[in-house]
Amino acid sequence: MTLIDSKVDLDFGPAVGLFCRECGNKVALGARHVCEECFGPLEVSYNFGKVTRAQIEAGPKSIWRYAPMLPVPQDAANRPVDLAPGFTKLLESVNLAKRLGMKKLWIKDDRDNPTHSFKDRVVAVAMTAGKTLGFTTISCASTGNLANAVAAAAARAGIRSVVLIPDNLEKGKVVTSAVYGTTLVGIRGNYDDVNRLCSEIADDRGYGFVNVNLRPYYAEGSKTLGYEIAEQLGWRLPDQVVVPVASGSLLTKIDKAFKELIALGLVDEKPYKIFGAQATGCNPVAEAFEKGWDVVRPQKPHTIAKSLAIGNPADGPYAIDVANRTSGSIGHISDEAIVEGMRLLAETEGIFAETAGGVTIGNLKQFIQNAALDPELETVVLNTGDGLKTLEALDTSVGFSSVIEPTLEAFRTAVPE
Ligand SMILES: *Cc1c(COP(=O)(O)O)cnc(C)c1O
Ligand SMILES: [Zn+2]
Numbered sequence: 001m002t003l004i005d006s007k008v009d010l011d012f013g014p015a016v017g018l019f020c021r022e023c024g025n026k027v028a029l030g031a032r033h034v035c036e037e038c039f040g041p042l043e044v045s046y047n048f049g050k051v052t053r054a055q056i057e058a059g060p061k062s063i064w065r066y067a068p069m070l071p072v073p074q075d076a077a078n079r080p081v082d083l084a085p086g087f088t089k090l091l092e093s094v095n096l097a098k099r100l101g102m103k104k105l106w107i108k109d110d111r112d113n114p115t116h117s118f119k120d121r122v123v124a125v126a127m128t129a130g131k132t133l134g135f136t137t138i139s140c141a142s143t144g145n146l147a148n149a150v151a152a153a154a155a156r157a158g159i160r161s162v163v164l165i166p167d168n169l170e171k172g173k174v175v176t177s178a179v180y181g182t183t184l185v186g187i188r189g190n191y192d193d194v195n196r197l198c199s200e201i202a203d204d205r206g207y208g209f210v211n212v213n214l215r216p217y218y219a220e221g222s223k224t225l226g227y228e229i230a231e232q233l234g235w236r237l238p239d240q241v242v243v244p245v246a247s248g249s250l251l252t253k254i255d256k257a258f259k260e261l262i263a264l265g266l267v268d269e270k271p272y273k274i275f276g277a278q279a280t281g282c283n284p285v286a287e288a289f290e291k292g293w294d295v296v297r298p299q300k301p302h303t304i305a306k307s308l309a310i311g312n313p314a315d316g317p318y319a320i321d322v323a324n325r326t327s328g329s330i331g332h333i334s335d336e337a338i339v340e341g342m343r344l345l346a347e348t349e350g351i352f353a354e355t356a357g358g359v360t361i362g363n364l365k366q367f368i369q370n371a372a373l374d375p376e377l378e379t380v381v382l383n384t385g386d387g388l389k390t391l392e393a394l395d396t397s398v399g400f401s402s403v404i405e406p407t408l409e410a411f412r413t414a415v416p417e
Helices: 053-057 063-069 095-100 119-132 145-157 171-178 191-204 215-221 223-232 249-263 284-291 316-325 335-349 355-369 387-394 408-414
Strands: 015-020 042-046 089-092 105-109 137-141 160-166 183-187 240-244 273-279 330-333 379-383
Touching: 042 215, 053 063, 053 223, 063 119, 063 223, 089 223, 095 105, 095 335, 095 355, 105 223, 119 137, 119 145, 119 215, 137 145, 137 191, 145 160, 145 171, 160 171, 160 191, 171 183, 171 387, 183 191, 215 223, 215 249, 223 249, 240 249, 240 355, 249 273, 249 316, 273 284, 273 316, 273 355, 284 316, 284 330, 316 330, 330 335, 330 355, 335 355, 335 387, 355 379, 355 387
Parallel strands: 105 379, 137 160, 160 183, 240 273, 240 379, 273 330
Antiparallel strands: 015 042, 089 105
């Protein structure tokens, strides 16, 4: 990966470099994600100028309103043509809050994004970095939603994409990637196999992998969810946030976003707790949290929550740090409880979440039961994906109330007054 070092005028906005999260080693911005000293993960560091609420509020109604806090060119002209993700709804829960005995609950609904999941945020930032670094093919290893987001964003930007997914993903995730005309490669294996293969391909081909060699930039895109929550609450932080966990990146970036907002003086400093949500069938982060380990033991996933089925999560230990430091928790629930969570959210709020949303709602319920989460405090729960993509999860639990002959009599019998 020599793309960057030969160029001097690359525009990454306020980003000034990459640093290793393990040993602190500093390196130049470029297409790299692993520290050469210790193999730790690299992260973007910044030198923020003055950023004001008014400046952000005057920006576009998309993640680009936060450009002063992202590793991207500050002028829209230098960003790739994109689908303008972000600025999704923050809905105040009425019925679910009542059902769970909560005083104030908000649902951040990322179905509003262009391909109906939060992955459009990370892809927009990674694609921008990919363009800056001169890549002409964008690629990814995906559990489904990322595949959608990369394929759509590449179509819109008019660049080639090569997308790799496990061949057993939900049909709703295969079709919604393939339709964008991407090169979609099904791999006979699980996500961790796909990811390992992508690391090899990244060395073999000059592709920009949004979640491999562009991962530091990709990960920064998740911060926009945290920024939006604060802005939409009227420039305040909530007391508690519940976040679904796959690699653990999103969870750590909600925390990073809140810390940056405090440091920039955009919100008042206050304590907040961050909670992680996993499925029991793939719970390496929750397991390590529970047992007090500081390393995560890899697992072979087996759950209907395929979008969260990462058995060897890169950011797991960092997610555990955040949960511990903020006095949050990381939990896990069964596949039955996931379906129950999907139905509960749909029946109480009219929001049809994918399995990951069921994981989050089910864990929220469990955190209240365990007294890990305080129902009296203001809480935000993230819905990161759309139930229309994972219909098969509900195949055996919802359907017709009845099927009748087309007569009034039959209807009278079937449906009580
Ligand atoms: C990818 C994904 C997540 C979490 O991703 P991390 O790898 O933990 O950042 C959460 N929800 C959905 C629907 C996803 O697709
Ligand atoms: Zn290092």
